[in-house]
Amino acid sequence: MSLLSQSLGRYREPQKFMEMGVYPYFRAIESDQDTVVKINGKDVLMFGSNSYLGLTNHPKLKEAAIDAIKKYGTGCAGSRFLNGTLDIHLQLEEALAKLVGKEAALVYATGFTANSGTVSCVTGREDYLIFDEFNHASIMEGKRLSFSKQLKYKHNDMDDLERVLSRCEPDKVKFIVADGVFSMEGDVVKLPEMIALAKKYNASIMIDEAHSLGVFGKTGAGVCEHFAATNDVDIIMGTFSKSLGTIGGFIAADNNIINYLKHNSRTLIFSASITPASTGCVLAALEVMAEETWRKDALWANTERAKQGFLQAGFEIGPTASPIIPLYVRDNEKTFKLTRILMDEGLFINPVVSPAVRSEDTLIRYSLMATHTPSQIDESIEKITIAAKTLGII
Numbered sequence: 156m157s158l159l160s161q162s163l164g165r166y167r168e169p170q171k172f173m174e175m176g177v178y179p180y181f182r183a184i185e186s187d188q189d190t191v192v193k194i195n196g197k198d199v200l201m202f203g204s205n206s207y208l209g210l211t212n213h214p215k216l217k218e219a220a221i222d223a224i225k226k227y228g229t230g231c232a233g234s235r236f237l238n239g240t241l242d243i244h245l246q247l248e249e250a251l252a253k254l255v256g257k258e259a260a261l262v263y264a265t266g267f268t269a270n271s272g273t274v275s276c277v278t279g280r281e282d283y284l285i286f287d288e289f290n291h292a293s294i295m296e297g298k299r300l301s302f303s304k305q306l307k308y309k310h311n312d313m314d315d316l317e318r319v320l321s322r323c324e325p326d327k328v329k330f331i332v333a334d335g336v337f338s339m340e341g342d343v344v345k346l347p348e349m350i351a352l353a354k355k356y357n358a359s360i361m362i363d364e365a366h367s368l369g370v371f372g373k374t375g376a377g378v379c380e381h382f383a384a385t386n387d388v389d390i391i392m393g394t395f396s397k398s399l400g401t402i403g404g405f406i407a408a409d410n411n412i413i414n415y416l417k418h419n420s421r422t423l424i425f426s427a428s429i430t431p432a433s434t435g436c437v438l439a440a441l442e443v444m445a446e447e448t449w450r451k452d453a454l455w456a457n458t459e460r461a462k463q464g465f466l467q468a469g470f471e472i473g474p475t476a477s478p479i480i481p482l483y484v485r486d487n488e489k490t491f492k493l494t495r496i497l498m499d500e501g502l503f504i505n506p507v508v509s510p511a512v513r514s515e516d517t518l519i520r521y522s523l524m525a526t527h528t529p530s531q532i533d534e535s536i537e538k539i540t541i542a543a544k545t546l547g548i549i
C-alpha cells in the first residue's frame with residue numbers, strides 16, 4: 156500500500172457513522188428531483204432540495220436542453236476563452252445581465268467556479284478582501300487563492316464590518332464579499348447597512364445570489380433587487396443549480412469588471428465551458444420564471460406555512476428569512492440520528508454538521524420548493540416533530 160493511501164486510510168470519521176447505521180451522505184435517488192423522490196424503490200418526500208421554483212422537471216426546460224444537444228452536441232470541448240463559446244452562451248449572458256440590471260455577465264460552468272475564480276483574482280496584493288465568516292465554501296476557496304490582505308467579520312454583524320473597514324488604508328481597494336442568503340442558516344445579508352458602510356469607507360461589494368435568485372425581488376433577480384440596491388453592488392454572482400433547474404453559474408457587473416474577469420479568471424479560462432444542454436435549459440428557465448410567477452408566490456406561502464409549523468412545534472429556527480429553514484439540533488450524533496429516523500419515515504432532509512457549521516451549531520436543513528403541497532408540508536412537520544421529541548431535541 157502506498158504511503159499516501161496509508162495516510163488517508165487513517166481517516167475513518169465517516170466509518171464511525173456507517174457502523175452506527177446513520178451515515179447520511181451519497182444517498183442514491185432513482186427518480187427525478189421533485190417533491191417526491193424514489194430511494195431504494197420507496198417514495199420519499201424531498202425537503203432537502205435547492206430546486207426552489209421546482210423547475211428541474213419542467214417540460215420546457217427539458218425540451219430546451221434536448222434541443223440544445225440536438226443543435227450543438229453534448230459538450231463544447233474547450234473553454235469559453237478559446238473554442239468553447241457558443242452563440243447561446245452570449246444570448247444567456249445578455250439575458251442574465253438584463254435580469255440582474257448590470258452592463259454585462261459572464262457564464263461559468265458552475266457557481267463554485269464563478270465564485271472561486273472571481274474572488275481569487277479581482278483584488279491585488281495591496282488590496283483588502285473582506286468577508287463574512289459564514290460565506291459559502293466557494294467564496295472561501297477564492298479567498299484562499301487570493302494574494303490580498305484578508306479580513307474576516309462576524310456573521311452579518313455590521314458593527315464588526317465597520318471595525319474591519321476602519322482598519323484599512325483609505326486609498327486601497329476594499330472588497331466586501333457576502334452571501335445574499337446564507338446557505339445553511341437561511342438568513343439574509345444586511346445589505347442596506349452594508350451599502351451605507353461601503354459608501355462611508357469607499358468599499359466595493361460582491362453579493363452571491365445563489366439562494367436568492369428566483370426567490371427574492373419583484374422579478375426574482377435576488378436580494379439586490381429586493382433591496383433596490385443593484386447600483387450599489389459592484390458584482391452580482393448567481394448559480395443555475397438552485398432555482399434555475401440545472402448547473403452553471405455567472406457573474407454580472409460593469410464592462411470593466413467583466414472584461415478583467417474574461418482575461419484573468421482562471422476557472423473560466425482553464426476550464427471547459429458550461430454544456431449546451433445546461434445553457435439552453437437556463438434560457439428556458441428564465442422565460443418560465445418570468446411567465447409562471449405563481450411559483451415564487453407558492454414558494455413563499457409554503458415557507459410561511461412551514462416556519463409557523465416549526466415555531467409552534469417548539470423548534471429553534473434562528474433568524475431565517477428564506478425558504479431555507481434550519482432546525483437546530485446542536486449535537487453531531489443526534490443530527491445524524493434524526494436524519495436517519497426521518498429517512499426511515501420517508502422524509503429526505505439534509506444534516507448539516509461541522510465543518511459546514513460550528514459543531515455546536517449542527518442542524519437539519521429543511522428547504523422548500525414552490526411545488527410542495529400544504530399536506531406534504533404538514534406531514535413533514537408532524538414527522539420531524541415526533542422524531543425530534545423522541546431524541547429530546549424539542
Ligand SMILES: Cc1ncc(COP(=O)(O)O)c(C=O)c1O
Pocket residue numbers: 265266267268270291293334336338363365366394395396402403404
Ligand atoms: C451560497 C452558495 N454559493 C455558491 C454555490 C455554488 O454553486 P454551484 O452548486 O452552482 O457550484 C452554492 C452551492 O452550494 C451556494 O450555496
